[in-house]
Amino acid sequence: MPENKHYFFLIFLVPVLFLSGYLPAVSQEDQNSNDQETEWVSEFYEENEQCFKCHGEAKYSLYDEFSEREVHKLMCESRVINRDKYYISNHKSFSCLDCHDGGYQDFPHPVELRTEEHYACLDCHGYDENYAQYHFEEIEEEYVQSIHAELEEEGFNCWKCHNPHTYHISIRNTTNLHETIAYDNNICLDCHSNFNRFQLLTERDEINIIERHDWLPNQALHFGNVRCIECHTQVNDSILVAHLLLPIEQAVQRCVECHSRDSRLLTTLYKFEAKKQRTRAGFWNGAVLKESYVIGANRNLYLNIISITIFFLTIAGILAHLFFRMKAKSNQTNS
Amino acid sequence: MYLYPKWIRLWHLLNALFCLMLIITGLCLQYSGKGRPLIPFDKAVALHNTGGIALSLSYFIFFLGNIFSPNKKHYRLKYKGLWKDMYTQFNYYMFGVFKGQKHPFPVTEENKFNPLQKVSYVLIMYIALPLIIITGWGLLLPDITISRVFGVSGLILTDIIHIISGFIISIFMIIHIYLCTLGSTPGSLFKGMISGYHVGED
Structure with missing residues (x-):
């Protein structure tokens, strides 16, 4: 059956091409982002x-x-x-x-x-109207409650994460979220995967980040698409980036914190984007869709309505059919 | 009439179980929430992944079986008169069945499926299932899935195809199970799928 062979070939070809990346992948934002840097001296x-x-x-x-x-x-x-x-x-x-x-x-x-x-952040940024919108004082309040603040005696300070010579704001003005995520995660990894720096502040044994997150499915995908602080900080509504680092036992481990309609990511990673738009093309949590896809958090309103309608019509059709079958059978028995 | 050899019955049973497991766990993933779930998200992920791999293997068995066994003849569509035959069968389901009419296409060893069954089984087995399996592997191994297509996450498209295929298969299963009560007795076709023997109309 030569015709059928072609048919099967086509059936498999399209999804295989799709998955293996032969179809063109174009992101205009990615293309434009590199061309916008201006010379500054x-x-x-x-x-x-x-x-x-x-x-x-x-x-x-x-x-x-x-x-x-x-x-x-x-x-x-x-x-x-x-x-x-x-x-x-x-x-x-x-x-x-x-x-x-x-x-x-x-x-x-x-x-x-x-x-x-050295100066601390609040020495310049604190209690200054010019910086009021960034809530530095609130950041300080969060920081002093965080587990990092407990290491101040050992020399921990703002600069450990926000290197004064290199740190630049990323999430607020990002054009490439994945680069921003990598940048922000590298701030954590700078100490947490570099034992030379880590041991300057603690007597603890070396941490193996990969092993510590063994429980996390699709580890590489998570590490590339969310920041460490998504799970390791307490959500704060008024500041853009939460600074209250939680003890390890309080870190988020419930998948549904993110994989649900009221996803935590909307109050953390996508907070800035989410403020701009709650829905995109009928998707719940559409802000997430711009860069990623989170099972359970992204559902399409239209697909939901269509599927529920079809489901109930099917069930109603079956029940009606069953009813008429039973009625026909009882008529036949009576006659 | 002996219609269903052992391998088909075993495959059919496994396929049904895996599909059911995947539908339930799939719904738990798609509609996950912070309340008390039927199956917790992490367990649903593990079960869905395992079920998906099992379904892939079971489909592979079906695919090979339909290449190397005479069962393939039942999936060969003859396009001439197909629409008319489908209409006849549809008419029977809609009206004839209430009037006590005989099946327009009685089951024989050569023609196990009526025209509507044949078309729906071909669509499900050769389009919907391959699509759901391939996209399922794409979601299981997101590294092999293209990251962006025309500015949209490749995972979104893969998942949407996966979910739509899953929904179509779920609706198919519901209708399939119901129509299986239209044998000579409501349970005869189910029994036939266990014993291998089809009991026809008198």
Whole structure:
């Protein structure tokens, strides 16, 4: 039966092509997002170069007066500041000396500056009308209740997550949510999957993130599509990113927290998008659909109505048919 | 009349059980909520995945069986007069059955299915089931599913095809079970699917 063979071939070909990615995958947002960066130059660029010429490089040079020659040394890794990352960070417009002591202009730097006191976020952002919309004070309130705040004695502070030289706002102005998720998750992984940094703050054994999340189905998919803080923080309605890190035993482990119509993701990851639109093309939680798909959270209103109607019509049809069959049978028996 | 060999009966039974399990767990996933569920989400995921793999294997057995056994002849559609025959069968279901008329296409060894059965079984077995199995594997292994199609998540499209196929199969199952009560007695066709022997009309 040669015709049937072609028929079967086509039946299988379409879904296989679909799944294996032969059909064109075009996302205009992805295409446009790379073209929109504009050139920006700091007014302190030249001044900052005095610092970057050593701290922006893997090595630095100094003149040894005793041997009368230039000596090259490796810069300690933790003291290297990446210029490119700095100039796209939130603090890119600052001069180094806006935050660092003027004594750093002396070279070699005075030893006592090693224990220089750093600014905290609220020193600049707190109780300032310009920043009122970001609720920094509330963020601080959340932070002091979080498990991270318990490590302050060991040296934990805002900068551990929000590196002053590289941190940039991501979720609020994201054009690529997956990049944002990766960026935000890397902030956590910076310590939680890097034992060298982790042990600076705790005596705990090394954590294996993959093993710890063994219970999570489709682990890679979850890690790529949600941030750690979706499950590890307490939801807060008034600030965009929750800062109350919960103890491990209080982390979300119930699938339906996200996989349900009133999905937690709408109050966390998609909070910003969700404020703009609750539905999209008849889908519940349509904000999620722009970037992802969450079983149980995304249901289509129209498909729901159509399916429920067809289901009840089927049942009604069967009941009516059964009724007339029984009636016909009883008529036959009587006659 | 011996109509259903052992392998078909075994496959049919397994297929029915797996489909039922997948429909129930599928509904639990699609309509998951924070209340008290029939089956908790994580268990429903595990059962749905296991049932899906089992259904794939059972379909594979059916597919091979229908290639290498004479059973394939029952799934071969003859397009000439098909619409007329379907209409005749539809008319019987709608009116004839109430008038005590005989089946217009009595079951024989050569013609196990009436025209409506044949068309619906072909559509279900060769379109709906392959679609639901392929999209099911796409959802089970999301890494192999294309991430975006025309700016929309590939998973959404895969899942929508999966859900629509699942719904069609569910409706088919309901009608299939009901129409199976239209044998010589309401239970005769069910018994036939267990014993292998079909009891025809007098």
